[in-house]
Amino acid sequence: MKRWALIIALILVLSLVPGWAIKPANAVQATVELSPTDDAYVNDASPDTNYGTESRLYVGTYYSDGSNYRSYLKFDLSGLPEGAVITSARLYVYTYYGAYGTPVNISVCSVDDDSWSETSITWNTKPNPGTLLDKDLVGTDGKHWSVWDVTSFVQSEFNSDKIVSFVLMSDAEGDLTERITYNSKETTYSTKPYLEITYEVSEIPTVSxxxxxxxxxxxxxxxxxxxxxxxxxxxxxxxxxxxxxxxxxxxxxxxxxxxxxxxxxxxxxxxxxxxxxxxxxxxxxxxxxxxxxxxxxxxxAEVPDPVVLPTGNVSQEQWESVLVEVRDVRVINPDLGHGEWEVDDGTGPVRIDDKLYDYSPGHRSKYVYIRGIVWYSYGNFKIEPRDSGDIEVYKPNPNAISYGLTMYYSRQYDSRLSDLENLYENFTNTVSELVSYGVSFDSDVADKINWVNDSMSKVMEEYSLYEQFKNRADKTGFYLPAMIHLRKALFLGEDVKEEIQFLLPHLQRALEEIKAAQQMQEPGNETETGAIPDNETAGVPTNTTQNASQQTPAMNITITIPKVLIDASHGQYYINEAGVSYLVDKIQSELGWEVEINQLPLTYDLLKEYDVVILTDPKDDFTPAEIESIKKYVENGGGLLIAGEWYKYANVENFNEIVGDYGITFNPDELMDDDQNSGRPYYPFVGVYNKAHPVMKFVPDDWTMYYNGNTLTIGGTAVWLIKGYDTSYSVDADGKVVRIKGTNPVIAAAVDLGTGRIVAYGSSKALSDSYNFKYIKSNWPFIKGALLWLAHQE
Missing domain, CATH: 2.40.50.140 (Nucleic acid-binding proteins)
Known part of the structure; x- marks a missing residue:
């Protein structure tokens, strides 16, 4: 019963196997004779002598001196067909003389070490014999072929390195003085040793x-x-x-x-x-x-048409090496690396590769079709276009696009510039009122005002042209001219709006301060000559004036917009690598100032155009000429914010050449705090502030700041702004404590030269986007106050 059940199960299993998967069992048998690649005998009487060129092979013990002989043979099996199945292997070696007086068994043993050669093998260097494979009895009749069955050993070697070695040894070695003389491969006779191998190879199947x-x-x-x-x-x-x-x-x-x-x-x-x-x-x-x-x-024959597939269905084993085509696809990633890119028709992405045809797509490009062979490598299926004919870029109808873009730009203009005219009217009224008070504008502000006026005129002109062509296009269907003019009006209008939104708060603030100053000087509101309300921008000269309506203004005011220069021309890591995007955005959005990143050498003519200059720790030294330019800039009224770094990267010598004469010294150390830190002592928190100084007016009393950097030493008229906690200390490059706990090391200081001003800070990292903006966000209240003080706008 069990036997029948087994037969039935076997039939069921075979019924599930496709007919083409059952491979033919027919085989072809062949026999070959292989000559040795190496053969030699060795002799223990001459243990360091090589006999590889001799025409004979000796095996046994010689009668005259009792010395022992063994012979080695090596064969190369790599000439046999791949997949061959060896059914028989026999070693043949010929002796003309046979045994002298007593028959003797000659054994063949395997040799696992194939590194020997016939030109170097000696008794002392011979490889050890392995497994006994077979024996042959050599008689005294002579003219005898010794034959050994070595099938199993040859089979195993064929399946590994395809090199096989043997050693011939007498069973009576050392006991019986019989030495058998065999022919080697160097003999001049035809009776040379050989390895006879019979093998089978499967008949090559023809399959689809x-x-x-x-x-x-x-x-x-x-x-x-x-x-x-x-x-x-x-x-x-x-x-x-x-x-x-x-x-x-x-x-x-x-x-x-x-x-x-x-x-x-x-x-x-x-x-x-x-x-x-x-x-x-x-x-x-x-x-x-x-x-x-x-x-x-x-x-x-005709090349098969490509199989049209959705992009999401290409990455399947069944399409490997098949010519396929995807249609109406768009690039979703133009560079996956190694010449690969990605497209999608909405059903899922597929990779395109340049293995067969070098091609680079455009970002968001659209294609009518992409054809190619499906390839698989590095875990991904991909389409391999064969030539330019396998890729057709989508070429849209210009007029259809123009209509769509016209409608799109029209909606954008209405939604994004709906307030432009009112904003511009407010802007022009503010400028006119400032002029009526006798206000002048520095060259930068004046250029911006003129640009706004000129550009607004162009916006209105382009929009008027758009309306004219739009009316025609509604009849002719040709929207391209209308689209072009509307597009210009939209993009230029957005630039105008952005510039007005930047300028207008400055102009309105100046106007409010002027009106407040005038009211203070009207009868009943007299003040000391030249007095300015506390909220008025410092440095704005005023004189007693009549009412603006009399058109006889006496105020002499010039409106400027502070400008900040951040130097990046000296390989500053925290500018060029970590980035200062948050700092720049805050200066522009919260202070309304202009910011520029500098890549040029620092000269006085460059620096004097800016109200504040920010220097972070440099990789490349500031040159002596640059240092003199910086000092001249400060001494002539400029504001300098200079930030250091911890001892490994701190360029203290170079920085001290800039600020050392003004009572500030950067120390080659690092502030540490074992108790108050963000995870490591060298990432301390700081929070001891000199609240009496105007720089610190935006920092709350209980505020904690992230810090990583060195300490400062101050003297002269320099004053401290920020110190470490009582638990903080500093160490030098050797790990030695140089400022002990309880000394509250100074990390920020300020000095007022009467003209220019300097704020020094021990951390460049605090100004950067590092650590997910945690440093700059916690330090911004301090930096904001420093910038305003440096620009004399505290």
């Missing part, structure tokens, strides 16, 4: 490409030589693709390593070994033995 692919991730024919046919769909310098009809599993790549002699459209027969190369099924012609591989052009 679909059978090779096997509807599976790995081919059922992997490691076998097969024969198949197909139409060439692409030829490269190292192989070609063939396809059998169309549809899934119909393609395969033929790897030749060198340029094959086939053309697209050839109908070919290919015989070679199937291989899985990194999970990519291919016919490996290049590495198949020459007696088992063949490529033959049988004729020509």
């Amino acid at each position: 490409i679909q059978e090779i692919q096997g509807e599976a991730s790995s081919s059922p024919y992997a490691g076998q030589v097969v024969k198949t046919t197909g139409v060439v769909t692409f030829v490269a310098s190292y192989g070609f693709a063939i396809q059998n009809g169309s549809g899934p599993w119909s393609g395969v790549w033929v790897y030749t390593r060198s340029t094959p002699s086939v053309n697209v459209g050839d109908y070919v027969s290919v015989q070679a070994m199937v291989k899985e190369y990194d999970d990519f099924t291919e016919i490996n012609y290049a590495d198949t033995s020459s007696d088992q591989r063949a490529i033959e052009v049988l004729g020509t």
